[in-house]
Each structure stands twice: as C-alpha cells, then as structure tokens.
Amino acid sequence: MPLPLCAQQTIDVVIQNYRFEPAQVRIRPGDTVRWHNQEKRTSHSVLFPADQGGESERIFPEESWARRFEAPGRYAYSCGPHPEMKGLVEVVAP
Numbered sequence: 001m002p003l004p005l006c007a008q009q010t011i012d013v014v015i016q017n018y019r020f021e022p023a024q025v026r027i028r029p030g031d032t033v034r035w036h037n038q039e040k041r042t043s044h045s046v047l048f049p050a051d052q053g054g055e056s057e058r059i060f061p062e063e064s065w066a067r068r069f070e071a072p073g074r075y076a077y078s079c080g081p082h083p084e085m086k087g088l089v090e091v092v093a094p
Contacts, residue, residue, distance in 0.1 A: 015059065
C-alpha cells in the first residue's frame with residue numbers, strides 16, 4: 001500500500017510508547033519533519049547514518065527537534081539510545 005504524499009510544509013512525528021508515529025513519512029524536497037517527544041520520563045534522539053546527517057541532540061519530554069530535507073531519497077533513522085525504534089523519511093520529487 002503506497003504511503004500518502006503529504007502536501008504540508010512541516011510534518012509532525014510523535015515519539016511515544018518507544019515508537020515513532022507515524023514510522024514512515026513521505027514528503028517533498030524542502031519540507032521539514034518535526035519530532036515531538038511525548039514520553040513522560042524518557043529522552044530520545046533521531047539518529048541518521050553519518051553521511052545523511054548524523055544524530056540530533058537529545059529530545060527530552062515535551063521537547064521537539066526538526067530537520068529540513070532538501071534532496072530526494074530514503075532516509076532511514078533510529079533512536080540513538082533505543083536502536084529498536086526505527087523510522088523512515090522518504091523525500092520524493094513532485
């Protein structure tokens with residue numbers, strides 16, 4: 001089932017229950033993804049491979065972190081302290 005193409009400028013991903021929700025987002029070049037930590041006591045990060053941007057700072061409860069994506073491609077990521085948490089940003093040309 002193909003993922004819907006979001007027309008927004010900023011896409012929100014919620015971090016809760018040790019998961020990224022939604023785990024996959026599809027955006028256009030120039031769009032931003034913003035991760036919000038809604039855990040009660042746990043900090044997380046967004047970790048991309050070094051050649052795709054590396055790791056964010058720690059995102060503590062009720063904080064957020066955002067990244068703008070310019071180039072088309074597939075950007076798989078995980079949580080630095082919790083590598084079992086995985087997500088994907090797919091950037092597609094219009």
